[in-house]
Amino acid sequence: MFTLKEVTYNEILHIKELHIPGEKITCIVGESGSGKSTAVKLLNNLISSDAGSIEYKNKPIHTFDTIDLRREVVMVPQTPIIFDGTVKENLLIGLQFSEKPFVEDEKLHAVLETVHLKKSLEESADQLSGGEKQRLSLGRVLIMEPEVYIFDEPTSALDEATEDRVMGNIIKEIKGNQKTAIIITHSKKVAQTYGDLIVEIKNGQIVETKEISNHG
Amino acid sequence: MDEIMELGLWQMVAAYLFIVVLYIILKLRGIEREKELLISTLRMTLQLVFVGYLLAYLFENNHVLWILLIIVVMQLFAIQNIFKRVKHPLGRKLKQIIILSMIAGTLASIFYFIIVVVQVTPWYEARYFIPIAGMMIGNSMTGVALGVQRLVEGMHDQRNHIEGALMLGATPKVASKKIVNQAFDAAILPTINSMVGMGIVFLPGMMTGQILAGLSPVTAIQYQIAIMLGIVGCVSITVIMFVQLGYKAFFNEKSQFRNL
Numbered sequence: 001m002f003t004l005k006e007v008t009y010n011e012i013l014h015i016k017e018l019h020i021p022g023e024k025i026t027c028i029v030g031e032s033g034s035g036k037s038t039a040v041k042l043l044n045n046l047i048s049s050d051a052g053s054i055e056y057k058n059k060p061i062h063t064f065d066t067i068d069l070r071r072e073v074v075m076v077p078q079t080p081i082i083f084d085g086t087v088k089e090n091l092l093i094g095l096q097f098s099e100k101p102f103v104e105d106e107k108l109h110a111v112l113e114t115v116h117l118k119k120s121l122e123e124s125a126d127q128l129s130g131g132e133k134q135r136l137s138l139g140r141v142l143i144m145e146p147e148v149y150i151f152d153e154p155t156s157a158l159d160e161a162t163e164d165r166v167m168g169n170i171i172k173e174i175k176g177n178q179k180t181a182i183i184i185t186h187s188k189k190v191a192q193t194y195g196d197l198i199v200e201i202k203n204g205q206i207v208e209t210k211e212i213s214n215h216g
Numbered sequence: 217m218d219e220i221m222e223l224g225l226w227q228m229v230a231a232y233l234f235i236v237v238l239y240i241i242l243k244l245r246g247i248e249r250e251k252e253l254l255i256s257t258l259r260m261t262l263q264l265v266f267v268g269y270l271l272a273y274l275f276e277n278n279h280v281l282w283i284l285l286i287i288v289v290m291q292l293f294a295i296q297n298i299f300k301r302v303k304h305p306l307g308r309k310l311k312q313i314i315i316l317s318m319i320a321g322t323l324a325s326i327f328y329f330i331i332v333v334v335q336v337t338p339w340y341e342a343r344y345f346i347p348i349a350g351m352m353i354g355n356s357m358t359g360v361a362l363g364v365q366r367l368v369e370g371m372h373d374q375r376n377h378i379e380g381a382l383m384l385g386a387t388p389k390v391a392s393k394k395i396v397n398q399a400f401d402a403a404i405l406p407t408i409n410s411m412v413g414m415g416i417v418f419l420p421g422m423m424t425g426q427i428l429a430g431l432s433p434v435t436a437i438q439y440q441i442a443i444m445l446g447i448v449g450c451v452s453i454t455v456i457m458f459v460q461l462g463y464k465a466f467f468n469e470k471s472q473f474r475n476l
C-alpha cells in the first residue's frame with residue numbers, strides 16, 4: 001500500500017526502506033520520541049518529507065490531491081480531538097469534513113457498541129472522560145470506512161480489558177472489510193495480538209520489521 | 217446663540233489648568249507619570265494645531281492630488297499601526313493580506329459613502345472627504361488589528377483541532393471556519409457595541425465638535441447616524457475580506473498547516 005525509500009524529515013526521520021502492505025495490520029512500535037507519529041503523518045500528507053520517495057498504491061504520494069488522499073487515508077491523532085457538540089455530532093463530523101453522506105442513528109449506535117462506549121447520542125461530548133473521548137474519536141473514523149486507517153496510540157487511555165474488547169472489535173471490522181490499518185502502539189500485547197507486521201522505530205530509523213504469520 | 221464663539225488665548229490657558237491639576241496630583245502622590253503627561257499634552261497640542269492649519273489650508277485649496285496624498289498617508293499609518301499592535305510575528309503573506317483588505321475595503325466604503333450617501337460634488341471636496349476617510353480608515357484599523365490578533369492566537373491555540381479536522385479530510389477553509397468566525401466576531405463587536413452607547417453614554421467627538429461650532433444638533437445627528445452606519449459597514453467589509461483571505465496564510469499549497 002505504501003512504499004518508502006530513503007525518506008528523511010527534519011533530522012527526525014531517516015527511513016531507508018519500508019513497505020506497508022495493503023489489507024493487513026501494521027503495528028509501529030518504539031520508544032517515546034523515536035519518530036513514530038512523525039512517520040505516519042507522512043502517509044496522509046500532513047507533512048512532506050525533505051527527501052526520498054513515498055508511494056501510495058504504486059504512485060508517488062505527491063501526485064494525489066491532498067484532501068482526497070486524507071479522505072482515503074484517515075488518521076486518528078494521539079490526543080483525541082473533540083469538537084463542540086454532542087456525541088452524535090462528533091461521530092458525524094468526519095463524514096461532514098470529508099463531504100460524505102450522513103448515516104442513520106442505527107449505524108451510530110452500532111459503532112458506539114463497537115468501540116464499547118455506552119453513551120447516548122445526545123450527550124454533550126466535552127463531558128466525556130479521557131478514555132471515552134478516545135473511543136469516540138475511534139468510532140468517528142470507523143463510520144467513515146476509509147481505505148486506510150492510521151491509529152496513533154488508539155488505546156493509550158484505556159484499561160486492559162476495554163483495550164482488548166475495543167481493539168478486537170475494530171480489527172475484526174477492518175479485516176472483515178478488507179481494509180488496511182497502521183497502528184502505533186506502546187502495548188507489546190496489542191502489537192503481538194493484532195499485527196501482521198511489526199515495525200520498530202528507534203531514533204528515527206527502522207531497526208526491525210517482523211512478519212507475524214500465525215494470524216490474519 | 218447662533219454665533220460661533222471663538223476661544224481666546226486666556227480661555228485656552230484656562231483649559232490647560234486641567235492638566236496642571238493632574239500634574240499636581242501626580243506629584244503629590246509620587247506617581248511617576250509626569251513625563252508621559254507632559255509629552256502627551258505637548259504632542260496632542262502640536263498635532264492638533266498642525267492638523268488644524270493643514271485642514272484650513274486644504275479646505276481652501278481643494279485639489280484631487282492633495283486628497284490622494286492624504287489617503288496614502290492615512291493608509292500607510294493605519295497599516296503600520298496594525299503591524300505594530302499585533303503582538304505576534306505576522307509573516308509576509310499575512311501582511312500582504314492585511315494591506316490588501318485595508319486598502320480595498322476602506323476605499324470601496326469611502327467612495328460609496330461620499331458618492332452615493334452624502335453625494336458630495338466634487339468627490340474630493342476636502343471638508344467632507346478628509347473626516348469621512350479618517351473615521352472609516354481609523355475604525356477599520358482597530359477592527360482589523362483585533363481580527364488579526366484573534367486569528368493568529370486562534371490558529372496557534374487550536375492547532376491540534378485544525379490538524380484533527382485535516383486528518384478527517386477537511387479542507388483548510390472548513391477546518392478553520394470556527395476560528396475565522398471568532399476572529400470576525402471579535403473584530404466587529406466593539407463597533408457594534410459603540411452604536412448602543414451612542415448619544416447616551418457619550419456624544420461622539422465629531423458631533424460634539426459640530427454642535428459646539430454652531431451646527432444645528434439635528435443636522436449634526438443626521439451626519440452622525442450616517443457616518444456611524446458607514447463605519448459599521450466599512451469595518452465589516454474590511455474585516456471580512458481580511459479573515460476570508462487571512463486563514464489561507466496558515467496553510468501551504470498542500471493543505472498542510474504551517475507556522476507563520
Ligand SMILES: Nc1ncnc2c1ncn2[C@@H]1O[C@H](COP(=O)(O)OP(=O)(O)OP(=O)(O)O)[C@@H](O)[C@H]1O
Nearest residue numbers: 010012030031032033034035036037038039078184
Ligand atoms: N514539528 C516539529 N518540529 C520539530 N521537532 C519535532 C516536531 N514534531 C516532532 N518533533 C520531534 O521529533 C521527535 C519525534 O517525535 P514524534 O512525535 O514523532 O515521536 P513519537 O515516536 O510519536 O513519540 P511518542 O511515543 O512520545 O508519541 C521528537 O523528538 C519531537 O520532539
Ligand SMILES: [Mg+2]
Nearest residue numbers: 036037038078
Ligand atoms: Mg507519538
